[in-house]
Amino acid sequence: MKGCYCLIINMNKSCEIEIGKLGKISFKRGCHVYVGSAMNSLAARISRHLSDDKKLHWHIDYLLKNENAEISEVIYNVSEEKIECRLSQIISDKSNGIEGFGCSDCDCESHLYYFKNRKEAIECVKGAYDSIAMECKSFNK
Numbered sequence: 001m002k003g004c005y006c007l008i009i010n011m012n013k014s015c016e017i018e019i020g021k022l023g024k025i026s027f028k029r030g031c032h033v034y035v036g037s038a039m040n041s042l043a044a045r046i047s048r049h050l051s052d053d054k055k056l057h058w059h060i061d062y063l064l065k066n067e068n069a070e071i072s073e074v075i076y077n078v079s080e081e082k083i084e085c086r087l088s089q090i091i092s093d094k095s096n097g098i099e100g101f102g103c104s105d106c107d108c109e110s111h112l113y114y115f116k117n118r119k120e121a122i123e124c125v126k127g128a129y130d131s132i133a134m135e136c137k138s139f140n141k
Helices: 042-050 059-065 084-092 118-131
Strands: 003-011 015-019 023-027 030-038 069-078 112-115 137-140
Touching: 003 042, 003 059, 003 084, 003 118, 015 059, 030 042, 030 059, 030 084, 030 118, 042 069, 059 069, 059 112, 069 118, 084 118, 112 118
Parallel strands: none
Antiparallel strands: 003 030, 003 069, 015 023, 030 112, 069 137
């Protein structure tokens, strides 16, 4: 099963986190949306993100390792079409991204976006899916 996903990540308090080669980054209390894709195994990729037992490989791994970060919901689609960057571009129009985060393999400025609250984040993600006429599903952690 292939597709793209958006992790809705609650940050319980503001903090600085060392994110691999990006270095120390300040994260605000609130909600962050991470846009990713899994063109081999969507279920396995999402399970990996939800797991605490993993090697630190991607930028998102460093963020999720922090005690203040918690995935509250996953919004995803199943498709052969890789729409990760399209979703990211649409979300970037409504939010500030963290430069260079999660986008070392594409031309996007970021794949991680900040929102003041969870409701705003979820509405933006679902609106992004609607704007490209792609059906999405979600589940709470």
